[in-house]
Amino acid sequence: MRLRVQPRDPSFLDAAASVGGQLVEATNLLASVLGADESLRQDLGQRMVELQVEATETGHGALAGVGRSWVTSLDRDDSYRLIAAVVDVLDVLQSTADLVIVLRAEVSHGLAADLVEVVQRQSELCEHALRQLRRPSGGPERWTTSRRLARQAATLGNRMLALNLETSRDVGDLRRREEIRLALLRCSDTLTRLARTIDAIVIKEH
Numbered sequence: 064m065r066l067r068v069q070p071r072d073p074s075f076l077d078a079a080a081s082v083g084g085q086l087v088e089a090t091n092l093l094a095s096v097l098g099a100d101e102s103l104r105q106d107l108g109q110r111m112v113e114l115q116v117e118a119t120e121t122g123h124g125a126l127a128g129v130g131r132s133w134v135t136s137l138d139r140d141d142s143y144r145l146i147a148a149v150v151d152v153l154d155v156l157q158s159t160a161d162l163v164i165v166l167r168a169e170v171s172h173g174l175a176a177d178l179v180e181v182v183q184r185q186s187e188l189c190e191h192a193l194r195q196l197r198r199p200s201g202g203p204e205r206w207t208t209s210r211r212l213a214r215q216a217a218t219l220g221n222r223m224l225a226l227n228l229e230t231s232r233d234v235g236d237l238r239r240r241e242e243i244r245l246a247l248l249r250c251s252d253t254l255t256r257l258a259r260t261i262d263a264i265v266i267k268e269h
Contacts, residue, residue, distance in 0.1 A: 075142055076197050078125030082149050083193035085118040089156045090186040093250070094179045096160045104164045115157045122146040137196070141264050148257040149193075152186075155253045159246040166239045174226060178219040178247045185212050185254040192261045209258040216251035220244060 089111060096107045126146055137145070192205055223244045231237035 075125045075137065078121050079145065079149075079196055080194045082118050082121050082125075082146070083190035085114055085121070086149060086152060086193075087183075087186050087190045089114050089118070089153055090179075090183045090250075093156050093160050094176075094183060096163050097175060097179055101167055108160050108164045111157050111160045115153045118153050119150055122150055137264060138267070141267065145260055145264060148253075148260045152189075152250070152253045152257050155246075155249050159243075159250055162242060162246050166242065174219055174223045175243065175247065178216060178223065178244075178251070181212055181216045181219065182247065182250045182254065185209070185216075185251060185258070188212070189254060189257050189261065192258065192265075196261070196264070205258065206262050209255060209262075213251065213255045216248060220248045220251075 092107055092111045092114065096104050096111070099107055123146070126143060188205060188208060224241070227237055227240040227244065231240055
């Protein structure tokens with residue numbers, strides 16, 4: 064356990080918890096975009112852009128506070144690394160939603176929805192871990208769950224590939240489906256990296 068001679072400033076942890084909530088909202092929006100009619104996707108995509116901006120501003124504001132204060136919630140390097148990982152996830156979620164909208168993708172099978180559901184569960188896991196940074200706990204159990212979800216995402220991705228190859232109407236249709244599949248897997252991968260970043264901080268703080 065690391066000994067601290069200074070009290071914790073809770074402002075950064077408050078911001079981390081807030082960004083965690085925005086992360087969950089972003090994954091829920093992605094699920095809505097994927098399942099929505101084309102007429103509704105533009106509005107959902109615009110909300111995704113707004114949410115990404117809000118979360119980035121929250122994170123950068125928290126880092127500005129870290130830079131000005133001698134008393135920090137976490138080590139400065141850990142704070143910067145954590146916010147960078149969250150912003151990476153939000154960027155990938157937004158770019159995936161944009162891709163679905165631009166390609167006018169029609170997902171005709173449930174595997175994409177299943178993969179998005181795994182991504183939602185990954186974001187909820189990260190959100191809970193971000194809220195728990197005040198009293199770090201649950202590292203081993205969370206890491207086990209994170210690995211299990213990552214494996215589920217990979218398995219679903221492989222099944223989607225097989226189905227895309229079997230059912231695509233033409234090369235263009237296959238290309239569009241594959242872009243969506245790979246984008247969803249990137250969402251899962253960045254959330255897995257965020258979970259690892261949080262767990263590394265938890266281990267360090269203990």
